[in-house]
Amino acid sequence: MSAGGDISDSISNFFAIRLIHWQRQHGRHHLPWQNTRDAYRVWLSEIMLQQTQVGTVIPYYRRFLQCFPDMQSLASASLDEVMAQWSGLGYYSRARNLHKAAQRIMSEHGGTFPEQVEVIRQLPGVGRSTAAAIGVFAFGKRAAILDGNVKRIFSRCFGIEGYPGEKHVETQLWQIAEALLPKRDESPIERDIEDYTQALMDLGATICTRAHPRCGSCPLRPECIAFRDNCVGSLPTPRPRKILPEREAALLLVVAQGKILLEKRPSAGIWGALWSLPEMQVNENVIEYCMQLGINVRLISRMEVFAHTFTHFKLWIYPLILQVISRSPGHLSPEALSQPGNQWVWMMPEDALKAAIPSPVRKVLLQYTSQTEPLEILAMADN
Numbered sequence: 001m002s003a004g005g006d007i008s009d010s011i012s013n014f015f016a017i018r019l020i021h022w023q024r025q026h027g028r029h030h031l032p033w034q035n036t037r038d039a040y041r042v043w044l045s046e047i048m049l050q051q052t053q054v055g056t057v058i059p060y061y062r063r064f065l066q067c068f069p070d071m072q073s074l075a076s077a078s079l080d081e082v083m084a085q086w087s088g089l090g091y092y093s094r095a096r097n098l099h100k101a102a103q104r105i106m107s108e109h110g111g112t113f114p115e116q117v118e119v120i121r122q123l124p125g126v127g128r129s130t131a132a133a134i135g136v137f138a139f140g141k142r143a144a145i146l147d148g149n150v151k152r153i154f155s156r157c158f159g160i161e162g163y164p165g166e167k168h169v170e171t172q173l174w175q176i177a178e179a180l181l182p183k184r185d186e187s188p189i190e191r192d193i194e195d196y197t198q199a200l201m202d203l204g205a206t207i208c209t210r211a212h213p214r215c216g217s218c219p220l221r222p223e224c225i226a227f228r229d230n231c232v233g234s235l236p237t238p239r240p241r242k243i244l245p246e247r248e249a250a251l252l253l254v255v256a257q258g259k260i261l262l263e264k265r266p267s268a269g270i271w272g273a274l275w276s277l278p279e280m281q282v283n284e285n286v287i288e289y290c291m292q293l294g295i296n297v298r299l300i301s302r303m304e305v306f307a308h309t310f311t312h313f314k315l316w317i318y319p320l321i322l323q324v325i326s327r328s329p330g331h332l333s334p335e336a337l338s339q340p341g342n343q344w345v346w347m348m349p350e351d352a353l354k355a356a357i358p359s360p361v362r363k364v365l366l367q368y369t370s371q372t373e374p375l376e377i378l379a380m381a382d383n
């Protein structure tokens with residue numbers, strides 16, 4: 001099998017026919033976002049499925065739809081409400097972009113989801129592959145997808161070496177994806193493009209998996225170069241190892257009358273628009289730091305240090321539990337915090353766990369709430 005744009009019609013037909021038949025017999029047909037042409041639902045599922053597995057997405061997808069059943073309800077919701085429904089699913093820029101895109105669809109497209117793949121691609125948070133998937137499943141468009149699973153299948157089948165995140169490798173894989181698309185005039189099968197696209201997704205998720213590919217059950221095995229050459233385990237070429245820079249930060253769990261202090265993060269940057277614990281440099285003096293916020297605190301305890309890995313760096317987190325002894329009049333008081341647009345809030349830990357918080361903050365809170373002793377000490381001291 002030759003790669004890139006040189007794929008012959010017979011190879012292209014082999015792929016389409018094998019994949020479509022396999023999907024109809026062995027693929028997934030009852031996922032909550034299947035069997036619909038509702039572009040809103042298709043779009044929501046495709047965004048949630050970016051970098052996230054089906055099993056994780058399903059409960060979030062259902063809950064999100066209950067809260068925001070259509071474009072209008074999503075566009076008119078506050079960002080906080082949207083983030084709260086997304087909380088725990090990770091990659092929060094997806095939720096911010098979803099909200100922004102819903103507002104744009106209302107204002108620029110009269111509330112109707114655009115049909116053209118090129119127009120879909122201009123929506124915030126929608127890349128080339130996601131736009132194609134929405135176009136296929138919502139409108140039956142003939143467009144090629146190339147998500148992580150599909151890159152893996154093509155790298156193996158066509159023996160493409162090189163890390164798929166590199167531009168020249170990705171370009172080659174896109175050429176393959178385009179060349180393999182079933183042609184409309186040669187494909188009399190009803191819904192062929194939907195089944196072909198779903199087949200690629202299902203094959204990558206269930207057969208041609210990263211760690212344990214089941215080549216014995218794979219419909220593409222007769223033409224697969226990696227299988228023939230016994231190099232399935234080394235393709236696709238892994239991301240070149242690079243040592244992530246490391247940073248440190250202290251997260252402050254400030255407690256007053258059983259409630260904890262949360263700060264809204266700016267919308268740009270890590271954990272954008274999420275509620276987080278106040279953060280400071282590890283070498284700063286925590287008492288002085290809190291004085292600047294207008295609160296006088298005492299250090300109750302230090303929790304276990306742990307690491308959280310972002311794409312570009314590793315963050316070592318030092319959680320500190322602090323108790324408020326007194327506060328300057330008006331500073332961070334419930335009255336001051338009830339002002340609209342306020343970036344601070346006191347919340348009961350159990351309510352904070354339901355809010356839009358990043359996963360490391362969730363971890364700190366869960367650890368804190370599981371320790372009954374500190375809670376009792378604090379509650380007594382508050383009275």
Ligand code: SF4
Binds near residue numbers: 213216220224225
């Ligand atoms: S034969 Fe194996 S490596 Fe090749 S596509 Fe199928 S599962 Fe993947």
